[in-house]
Amino acid sequence: MEASCQGNVKLKKEERKLFRKQMKASRTLLRHEGIETVSHPTQSLVVANGGLGNGVSRQQLLEVLMKCGSVAALLMPPNKPYAFVTFGSTEEALMAHTTINGFQLQTEDQAITLYLNFVEKVDCKDSACQKLPAGLRVVEEFVSSEEEQQLLSSIDWGSDMSSESAQKTLKHRRVKHYGYEFRYDNNDVDKDSPLPGGLPEICEEVLERCLEKGYVNIKPDQLTVNQYEPGQGIPPHVDTHSPFEDTIISLSLGAKTVMDFKHPDGRSVAVMLPRRSLLVMTGESRYLWTHGITPRKFDVVPASEADEPGTVSSDIGDLTINKRETRTSFTFRKVRRTPCDCARAPKIRTAPPPCLRVMEMLLVWSGSLYTKSMSKLPIISATLGIRPGQRWWSS
Numbered sequence: 001m002e003a004s005c006q007g008n009v010k011l012k013k014e015e016r017k018l019f020r021k022q023m024k025a026s027r028t029l030l031r032h033e034g035i036e037t038v039s040h041p042t043q044s045l046v047v048a049n050g051g052l053g054n055g056v057s058r059q060q061l062l063e064v065l066m067k068c069g070s071v072a073a074l075l076m077p078p079n080k081p082y083a084f085v086t087f088g089s090t091e092e093a094l095m096a097h098t099t100i101n102g103f104q105l106q107t108e109d110q111a112i113t114l115y116l117n118f119v120e121k122v123d124c125k126d127s128a129c130q131k132l133p134a135g136l137r138v139v140e141e142f143v144s145s146e147e148e149q150q151l152l153s154s155i156d157w158g159s160d161m162s163s164e165s166a167q168k169t170l171k172h173r174r175v176k177h178y179g180y181e182f183r184y185d186n187n188d189v190d191k192d193s194p195l196p197g198g199l200p201e202i203c204e205e206v207l208e209r210c211l212e213k214g215y216v217n218i219k220p221d222q223l224t225v226n227q228y229e230p231g232q233g234i235p236p237h238v239d240t241h242s243p244f245e246d247t248i249i250s251l252s253l254g255a256k257t258v259m260d261f262k263h264p265d266g267r268s269v270a271v272m273l274p275r276r277s278l279l280v281m282t283g284e285s286r287y288l289w290t291h292g293i294t295p296r297k298f299d300v301v302p303a304s305e306a307d308e309p310g311t312v313s314s315d316i317g318d319l320t321i322n323k324r325e326t327r328t329s330f331t332f333r334k335v336r337r338t339p340c341d342c343a344r345a346p347k348i349r350t351a352p353p354p355c356l357r358v359m360e361m362l363l364v365w366s367g368s369l370y371t372k373s374m375s376k377l378p379i380i381s382a383t384l385g386i387r388p389g390q391r392w393w394s395s
Contacts, residue, residue: 058320135283142278220332233295255325
């Protein structure tokens with residue numbers, strides 16, 4: 001009898017503790033996300049800690065929820081620590097509320113505890129579907145799996161003493177250069193000091209195919225190989241334009257990833273780079289949009305395979321997470337043999353080069369957003385190779 005009473009007291013303590021945490025999750029959702037929960041049962045619940053931002057995949061969460069009944073909808077907003085579930089009936093939702101509250105879910109990196117609260121309505125809008133930046137193209141399956149293995153095997157990461165390449169271990173990745181070494185200290189190449197051996201022979205067939213398909217109009221002579229481990233990335237940047245010609249092409253080998261593109265006006269586009277795909281950057285995507293890879297171990301990706309190549313779906317009912325694997329990129333460029341057009345600044349110009357068109361657009365934006373944009377113009381000018389006081393174009 002006494003043991004039974006002690007067990008009941010202990011159970012009540014645990015129930016009270018769970019209830020307090022559940023209410024704390026409810027208050028946090030209201031304060032930070034504006035999500036209002038209700039005390040009476042409904043068909044829909046918000047699942048705190050059960051979001052993509054916590055490393056929970058769609059399949060993981062579905063397996064837990066479907067034990068309580070039929071799931072009519074599961075909405076998982078990107079990078080958020082919560083999800084919304086709608087069951088086929090209120091009774092099924094009530095069962096989930098009763099049995100899953102306090103459930104520990106083991107993800108790849110951690111064990112998380114789920115807390116469920118009822119919501120009257122699910123007000124979670126999809127983000128607007130963004131188009132690819134102008135001048136950007138993603139070509140899927142550009143190389144075969146056999147070519148992929150040959151390309152990866154051609155890179156010897158075991159030694160950095162090779163006379164044919166220049167290898168560096170940067171903070172966020174490993175790098176090798178072929179043809180010409182790109183100098184990160186001055187963002188330039190020494191055109192008079194090519195690396196012996198040129199590009200790996202295996203790259204010749206790939207580059208010929210790029211020429212045939214029209215992805216480049218002149219054969220690249222510089223290759224930068226980057227290797228990214230899970231959790232590594234590269235900060236947002238615009239590739240310096242003065243050492244290289246317009247078009248940049250890049251192969252994604254070994255694994256897929258998501259590359260983030262951002263426009264100066266604040267627009268951003270998450271672009272899927274599938275394994276064995278070719279990324280082609282020219283025009284605005286090359287000179288105006290920054291691109292980078294966020295250092296993380298998971299990417300938010302479409303759960304289905306029916307999405308448009310190159311874009312990450314904005315449908316929160318079709319998003320999940322993908323665990324990153326080791327990815328190697330082969331980025332090809334053509335070294336510029338003539339002085340940069342910006343530095344020449346001739347007196348008469350009928351068609352400004354891409355970098356000058358970029359500056360014209362930036363000046364328009366700086367006029368309408370003076371206080372926000374003017375402070376960034378020195379950075380933009382430095383990125384595009386424009387000296388202080390230099391004329392950008394002549395009328």
